[in-house]
Amino acid sequence: MLQSDSASHVIAHISDTHLLGGDRKLFSTVDVASNLSRVLDRLRAGDQKIDALVFTGDLADIAEADAYRWLRGQVEPAASELGAELVWVMGNHDERAAYSRELFDDESDGVQDRVYNVGGLRIISLDTSVPGYHHGATTEAQRTWLTQELAKPAKHGTVLAMHHPPLVAHSPLVRLIELEEMSLLEPIVRGSDVRAILAGHLHYSSFGNFAGVPVSVASATCYTVDLGADKSLLLSAVDGAQSIQLIHLYDDSVVTSVVPADAYPQTAGYPATLRAMAEAMSADEIREMVSNKMSDFNSAEREQSADL
Numbered sequence: 001m002l003q004s005d006s007a008s009h010v011i012a013h014i015s016d017t018h019l020l021g022g023d024r025k026l027f028s029t030v031d032v033a034s035n036l037s038r039v040l041d042r043l044r045a046g047d048q049k050i051d052a053l054v055f056t057g058d059l060a061d062i063a064e065a066d067a068y069r070w071l072r073g074q075v076e077p078a079a080s081e082l083g084a085e086l087v088w089v090m091g092n093h094d095e096r097a098a099y100s101r102e103l104f105d106d107e108s109d110g111v112q113d114r115v116y117n118v119g120g121l122r123i124i125s126l127d128t129s130v131p132g133y134h135h136g137a138t139t140e141a142q143r144t145w146l147t148q149e150l151a152k153p154a155k156h157g158t159v160l161a162m163h164h165p166p167l168v169a170h171s172p173l174v175r176l177i178e179l180e181e182m183s184l185l186e187p188i189v190r191g192s193d194v195r196a197i198l199a200g201h202l203h204y205s206s207f208g209n210f211a212g213v214p215v216s217v218a219s220a221t222c223y224t225v226d227l228g229a230d231k232s233l234l235l236s237a238v239d240g241a242q243s244i245q246l247i248h249l250y251d252d253s254v255v256t257s258v259v260p261a262d263a264y265p266q267t268a269g270y271p272a273t274l275r276a277m278a279e280a281m282s283a284d285e286i287r288e289m290v291s292n293k294m295s296d297f298n299s300a301e302r303e304q305s306a307d308l
């Protein structure tokens with residue numbers, strides 16, 4: 001009891017780091033490097049096992065080589081420490097040549113599609129970028145390739161990671177830079193072993209479904225778009241509410257949870273030492289202790305609340 005989980009795989013999904021070279025701040029104010037460092041620190045400090053770190057694009061704001069180098073220098077050791085596979089995905093702010101050279105040591109300005117096998121889970125990094133533009137697309141050659149990849153068996157199925165989400169954006173402005181002709185992917189995904197689609201680009205957490213598959217859009221670690229902004233604003237980007245997501249893959253379901261990029265002051269909680277005590281109890285005993293409103297455990301919590 002109280003062990004972390006029984007998920008077959010856990011993915012930490014991070015998006016839209018928008019790093020700049022020379023440790024520069026985005027819009028001169030947003031400390032994008034520090035934001036990412038804090039996220040990595042939180043993952044390292046947590047007790048959650050992470051099987052894969054998936055970064056869904058817009059890694060570098062203007063595709064500077066030193067921004068990619070800094071990113072790689074930060075994330076590769078963190079992934080290694082966590083024992084996690086590292087999966088990069090191209091975004092519209094990235095440039096294929098710099099992305100390929102700096103993150104993969106590969107001189108290529110071609111399409112950056114890649115396939116990973118993470119303990120029987122296939123993760124496909126699909127490049128939806130269009131050179132010179134911010135909207136997304138896939139080519140016929142990519143769709144043929146994807147169909148062929150998905151025809152190969154994968155023990156735990158597939159997670160498709162792509163920058164531009166196959167979802168209709170809420171804002172007409174954002175729709176101008178969404179994934180065009182997303183319906184062309186529909187017959188490829190429907191009926192395949194794709195269990196989840198992970199995306200970014202929107203800079204706010206969003207969830208939907210495409211071809212019968214759940215879609216999770218991770219917000220950004222740089223700045224976020226505030227959907228609660230005043231109607232006098234067409235779009236409002238704010239330096240706050242940054243987050244990442246944890247994707248838990250169970251045998252028969254996929255669960256997405258949003259995790260704040262920053263740690264906040266704790267108002268209440270339980271120490272990890274409680275786990276050792278719980279492990280000495282039977283399943284019935286611990287259920288009674290935690291769930292029964294009149295248990296000593298819950299009485300102590302009520303008294304603690306009264307003290308505050």
Ligand SMILES: [Fe+2]
Pocket residue numbers: 016018058093201202203220
């Ligand atoms: Fe972005």
Ligand SMILES: [Fe+2]
Pocket residue numbers: 058091092093163200201202
């Ligand atoms: Fe983007």
